[in-house]
Amino acid sequence: MSPGPSFILVARTAVTASRMDGIAAAAGMGIGGVLFAAIALLGLHVVLTNVPWLYMVLKAAGGAYLIYLGYRIWRGAAQPLALGQDGAPRQRRQLGKSFSLGLVTQLSNPKTAIVYASVFTAFLPPSFSLVLALVLALVVFVIEAGWYAVVAVALSSQRPRAWYLRYKAWIDRAAGGVMAALGGKLIWSAPSL
Numbered sequence: 648m649s650p651g652p653s654f655i656l657v658a659r660t661a662v663t664a665s666r667m668d669g670i671a672a673a674a675g676m677g678i679g680g681v682l683f684a685a686i687a688l689l690g691l692h693v694v695l696t697n698v699p700w701l702y703m704v705l706k707a708a709g710g711a712y713l714i715y716l717g718y719r720i721w722r723g724a725a726q727p728l729a730l731g732q733d734g735a736p737r738q739r740r741q742l743g744k745s746f747s748l749g750l751v752t753q754l755s756n757p758k759t760a761i762v763y764a765s766v767f768t769a770f771l772p773p774s775f776s777l778v779l780a781l782v783l784a785l786v787v788f789v790i791e792a793g794w795y796a797v798v799a800v801a802l803s804s805q806r807p808r809a810w811y812l813r814y815k816a817w818i819d820r821a822a823g824g825v826m827a828a829l830g831g832k833l834i835w836s837a838p839s840l
Contacts, residue, residue, distance in 0.1 A: 652713050652829050654798065655822050656752045659720065660745055661799035662811045668745040669799025675749025677792025680763075682754065684787040687764035688780050702757065706833050709755035713830025716752065721823030724816045749795070756833065763787070 653676050661669025694701070753759065767783070801807065811818055 652716070652752055652756065652826055653749075653795065655826055656716070656749060657795045657798050658802050659819075659822055660748070661803040662808050664745065666799060666803035667742060669803050670796050671742040671745035672749030672752075673792050673795030673799050675746040675751075676753045676795045677788040678746075679750045679753025680759065680787045680791035681784045683760040684763045684767075684784055685780075687760050687767055688783070705757040706836060709757055710830040710832070710834035712751070712755040713833060714827045715830075717823045717825070717827030717830060719823070720819050720826060724819035724823065727815070753791075758833075 657669055657672045657676065660672045771779075802811075
């Protein structure tokens with residue numbers, strides 16, 4: 648639940664596109680979390696620990712993607728949103744695009760897989776059933792997608808949208824700067840495992 652690239656992306660999508668686009672991005676975050684959880688259950692932590700250059704490459708690629716997203720958000724900060732009669736943005740993204748953006752943003756941070764692997768290593772027995780693995784995947788999806796869906800619903804309401812529109816240029820520049828800074832931090836931390 649800590650603010651990061653995923654939070655920024657879902658919040659911005661919900662405010663600038665639509666509630667459904669925000670929920671689609673939240674679903675993408677949930678699926679990304681499930682993929683990382685599955686990979687962690689399959690032993691990614693062991694692979695990344697034994698092949699440090701692979702972890703560095705994943706971190707650098709993820710950081711570069713976050714910097715790219717930050718740049719795009721920053722660049723569009725001064726562009727006004729086209730609004731309809733109801734005050735909602737007229738330009739809706741396609742839900743598939745919002746979902747994909749959420750999924751790729753979630754997958755751009757390989758630290759998430761390491762966190763899952765660490766938690767699973769600490770709390771799971773050395774061998775566990777397929778049923779337990781499926782339950783864990785479902786729990787990860789509910790937590791990830793549920794949290795971001797709450798963010799999408801809350802921030803797509805009229806009052807947060809009006810506040811955003813009033814300060815759009817500043818908020819977008821701050822969000823773009825934070826996104827790029829998080830990407831830079833990820834790249835900067837790439838040489839260390």
